[in-house]
Amino acid sequence: MRRLGLGSYEELYRYSVEQPEAFFEATFRQMGLEWFRPYTRVLDTSQGPQWPQWFVGGELNLAYNAVGRHARAKPDAIALIWEGEDGQVIRLSYGELEARVAQAANALEALGVGRGDRVGIFLPMIPETAVAALAVARVGAVFVPVFSGYGADAAATRLGDAEARLIVTADGFYRRGSRVRLLEAAREAAALSPSVERLLVVRRFGQTPLEGREVAWDQAVNGQPEEAEYAPMGSMDPFMLIYTSGTTGKPKGTVHYHAGFPLKAAQDMAHCFDLREGEVLFWFTDMGWMMGPWAILGALTLGNTVLLYEGAPDFPDAGRLWALVERHRVTHLGISPTLVRALVPFGEEPVRRHDLSSLRMLGSTGEPWNLEPYLWFFHTVGQGRVPIINYSGGTEIGGGILGCVPFKPIKPMGFNTAVPGIRAAVLDAEGKPVVGEVGELAVLGPWPGQTKGFWNAPERYLNTYWNRFEGVWVHGDWAVVDEEGHWTIQGRSDDTLKVAGKRVGPAEYESAAVEHPAVKEAAAIGVPHEVKGETVVVFVVLKPGHSPGAELEKAITDQIVQRMGKALKPEKLLFVADLPKTRNAKVMRRVIRAAFLGQNPGDLSALENPQAVEAIRGMG
Template sequence: MSDNFDVKLDTKSYLPDPSVKEDSWMGDYEKAYDESVKDPEAHWEKVAEELEWFEKWDRVREWEHPYAKWFVNAKMNITCNCLDRHVFNGRKNKVALIWVGDDGEEQVITYRQLYREVMRFANGLKSLGVGRGDRVCIYMPLVPEQIIAMLACARIGAVHSVVFGGFGSNALRSRIKDAQAKIVVTADASLRRGKRLDLKSIVDEAVVGSSSVEKIVVLRRMKPQMELFSEIEVDFYEIMEGVEKECEPEVMDAEDPLFILYTSGTTGPAKGIVHACGGYMVGTYYTTKNMFDLKEGDVMWCTADPGWITGHSYIVYGPLAMGATILISETTPDYPDPGVWWDMIEEFDVTVFYTAPTAIRMFMKLGEEWPNKYNLGSLRVLGSVGEPLNPEAFEWYYRVIGKEKCPILDTWWQTETGMHMLTTAVGEPMKPGFAGRPVPGIVADVVDENGEPVPPGTGGFLVIKEPWPSMMRTVYNNDERYRQYWNSINNYYAAGDLAVKDEDGYIMILGRSDDVLIVAGHNIGSAEVESALVSHEVVAEAAVIGKPDPLKGDSIKAFIILRMGYEPAEKLKLDLLYHVRMNLGPIAMPSEIEFVDSLPKTRSGKIMRRVLKAQELGMDPGDVSTLEE
C-alpha cells in the first residue's frame, strides 16, 4: 500500500447504562488513559504491586530499541499468583475450573485441587528429567489436564510450547523440532461432535526424526485404555504417583521465558513467539481485571483453546491470576444442537463471555430462536476476539445475547502482544465495527508508510509507538524476524494490519497488510499452506489467497500449477485437500482449488498474491509494473 485511502465511517454508537462505568474497576477511561501515557512506568508499577513477587524490581523498564526489559531483576513465579496466593488467602475452596466435555461429562475443580494436581504433575515432569529452561510441547484437547500441564511447566521453570490439537503431524513436527522439545505431553484422542479424533498417532508421526524428544506423556481418556508400547511413552497420571505433594516454585527472573507459542508467518515456517514471565503476568492480569471488569463472583467463559494466545491469556494466566472461576468446554457451538452453548451459560451462570465473530455469525444464521430458549440473564460483559467484529454481528450480539444491557468488548491484539491492545472499556460508548481505543498504557496510532499519523477517516498502518510489559521478547531461533516488527515503520511496532481512526480516536481494523489468512479466527500463514501443497508429488507451484467469507472471515483459495505429465481432475483436487488436511489439519484446507498454467510474479520470482486476489474479487490489481509478465 503506497497511497493512503479514505474510508467511509459509520458514526453509530451505543452507550451502556451509567452504572456499568460507576461500578467498574477502571472508572473513567479518559482519566486512566491520560495518567498512563503521562507516566507509563508509574502506571505499570502500580499494577505490578497488586501481584506477589519474591524480590521487587530495580527499575520498571529498560528500553533499548527494539528490546525491552520489564521489572528489571525482579524475581517471581507466575504460578504463585495463579495458585498459591488464592489457596493461602481464603479462596482454596473456590471453584477454579468447570469443564464440560463433548459428551456432556462435567468436572469441577477448586483452587486447592488445581494447586495439588499442578504440584504433582510438576514433580512428575521433574522425575522425567525436565528442568528450568527445558521446552515441553503440549499437544492436547481442551481438558483440565492441558491447563495442569501448562502450569506445571511454569512451576518448575520449563518453557511450554502449546500446539493446537487440530494441527496435523507436519505442523506439529516443525514446532517440536524448532523448539527442540524434550517432552511431548498429549492425549490418546480428542472428542469432537461425538467422534473420536486420534491424537496419539499424529504425535507418533511427528516425533520421527525429532531427536530432542526423550519422553511422550499420554493422557489416556478412552476405554479400554490404549497400551503404551514404546519405552519413551509414559502415562499422564502414572508419573504423578509416588511423587512429593509439594513442589517449591522455581525462582524465575521477570525476563526469563515463560512460553513459546507458534504463530503463522507471512513467509516460511511458523514463528515461535517468546513471552517473558514478569511482563506477561502483569499485562494479562491488568487486562483481565480492567477490560473484562472481572469481579469476585464472576464465571468467565472464553471459548478459545489454549493452543492459541487467547487461551493462554484469557483462559489460563489472566483469570487465574485474578482468582476467577473459569468455564472451559470441548463442545462445538452447534453439537448436539445449536443451543448447547446457551444452555451452558444458563446452567453455570456465566457472567463474562468471550468468543469469536465466526461463532457469532454462525448463530445469526441459525436464528434467534435458539438463544431465546435459554435464560441468558446472568451475562454481564460480552467480548469478541480473533478478527474484526462486523457491525451486523455486533448489533445481533448486543441485542440477542446481551439483551441491550451488556457492554461489548471487540478486542484487537496478537500472539506477539500477549494482551489486549485496543478495545472499548466497559461503560464507554461502543461503536459497531470499531475495535475501540488503546488500553491504558498502550500508545497506538494509524500512520502512513513513513510513520506519520494519517487524518481521521484515512486508512493506514496500525502501529504501537511505545513498548509494553507483555510484548514478545524475540522470535525463537530467529531474532532478525523479531527486529523486523520494530524496524519497518519509523521504529514503531508494526502490527501488519491496516486500520482507520475516527475523530474520537476509535480505531477500526480493516484487515491484514500481509499474507496471513484469518480463517474462523485462526491465523494461517499462506506460506504454510503453499508448502503443504507443493510437498505433494503432482504440484509444481502453488499460491493461496484469502477470499471474504460471510461466516469464516476468510476462506482459502489455492491456485495450482501441476508438474509435467499430470492433468487437472476433480479426483486430484480431493487428493490435494486430503494432503493438506493430513499435513496441517482441517483448518488449513482450501475451500477452492483452481488449476492454472502460470502465476503472477515479480522479476525476482515472488508470487504476487494481491494480483491473484484482485483478479478473483474483480478489483483493480494496482501497480503491476514489477510483474515479470
C-alpha cells in the same frame, strides 16, 4: 482511577502512556502480584524499544501468582470448571488445583524436565491442559502450545523448531459425538521431531495401550506428593513459546516471559473486560491459539474462575454454548465473529430457551465484524443490556492493542480505546499519526507482554515489526481512528491469512501442496467468506505430464489437510498455468487475490508475466 486520583477514563489512559512505569507498577500492585525477590527498576530500554527489560532484577513465578497465592488465601474458591462434550463436568478449587499442579510438577521433574527445557502441549481443552501448562512454568521450563486440530507435520514444525524434549498429549477427545484420536498425530509428530524423548499421555478414553517411550499421565502424576517448590524465575525468563504464522517461511516462535504475557492478560481482563472477584470467564478457544493461555493465565492471576470446554459449539444442538453459560453461570463469554455468523442461521430459539442472566460482558476477537451478526450477538445473546468488548492484538502482543472499556460508549463493530498502557496510533506512509484516515496500526512504546523476539530468529523479529519506522512497532493491520477516539480495523496489511480468526501463513499451505508429486508450485490467498470471515483458496501449477482433474484436486487437497489439519482445509483448489511473479521470482499474492476477486490489482509493472493475472481474473 480512584487510587491514582484521576477523574476520568481519558485521564487514566493518558497517564498510562505518559507514565507507563508508574501505571504498570500501580496496576500490578493492585492485583496483589507477589515477588520472590523485589525488582530494582520497572523498565530498562537501554537496548531500544525492541528489547525492553521489565521489572529488572525481580524474581517471581507466574504459576505462584496464578494459583499458589490464591490457594493460600481462598483454597475453597473455584478456580477451574471443565465440561466435556459428553457432559462430564469437573470443578477444581484453588486448593485442589494447587495440589494437582504440584503433582504434575513433581512428575515433570521425575521425567527429567528442568529449567529452560521446552515441553509441547498438544492437548484439547481438558483440565490437564491447564495443569500441565502451570506445572511446566512452576518448574521453570517453557511450554509450547500446539493446536489440537493440527496434522502431524504442522505440529512437528513447531515442536522441532522449539527442540521440545517432552510432548504432553492425550489419546483423544470428543468432537461432534465422535472420538478424535489425537495420539496418532502426536506419535507421528514425535517421530518427525528428533529432540522429543518422551510422550506424557492423558488417557481421556480409559486404558488406551501405550508404546515404548509413552508414559500415562495418571500413572506418572497421580501418586506424586501434593506439594512442590516454585522455581524463582527472573522477570524476563521465558515460560511459553507460542507460534504464529507469517507471510513467508516457517511459523514464528514468539517468546513470552513470566512478568509479561500473564500480567498483560490479567490487566486487559481487569481494565477492558471488568472481570471482578468471583466471576466466571469462558472464551471458546483452543490452547494452540493465544486466547487459550490468555484465558487460563489471566483469569487465574486475577483469582477468578475459568471455564474450559472440550467439544463443538453446536453439539448436540445449536444451544450448547448457551447451555454452558446457564449451567456454569458464566459472566464473561468470548466467541469469534466467525462462530457468531455460524450460529445466526439457527435463529433465536436456541438462545431464548436458556437463562443467560448471569452474563455481564460479551467478548470477541480474531477478525473484523460485519454489522448483522454483531447486532444479533448484542440483541439476541446480550439482550441489549450487555456490552460487546471487541478486542484486537496478537500473539506477539500478549493481549490487546485495541479494546473497549465499559466506561465509554461503544460504536458497533469497533473499539472505543487503545488498551491502557498501549500507546497506539494510526500512521500514514511517512510514519505520521493520522485521524480519520486509514493507515498502519502501530505502537509507539514498549509494554509488558511484548514478545521477547522470535525463537532463535532476532533478525526476523526486527524485520517483521520494526523495519518501517524508527523505534515503532508496526503491527500489520489497516486501521482508522476518528476524532472521538473510536477505532476500526480494516483487515491485514500483509499477506497473513486469518481463517476463522486464526492466523495462518500462506507458506504453510503452499509447502503442503508442493509436497504432492504432481505440483510444481502453489500460492495461497485469503478471500472473504460469509461465515468464517476469511477462507483460503490455493492456486496450483502442475508439473509437465500432469493434467487438472477432480481426482487430482482431491488428492492435493487431502495432502494439505494431512499436513495442516481438517480445521484449516482450503475452501477451493484451482489449477492455473502460471502464477504472477516479479522479475526476482516473488509470487505476488496481493495481485492474485485482487484478480480473483475482480478488484483492481494495482501496479503490475514489476511483473514478469502479467498474462497470468488475466487467467486468474476469470476464475472468481
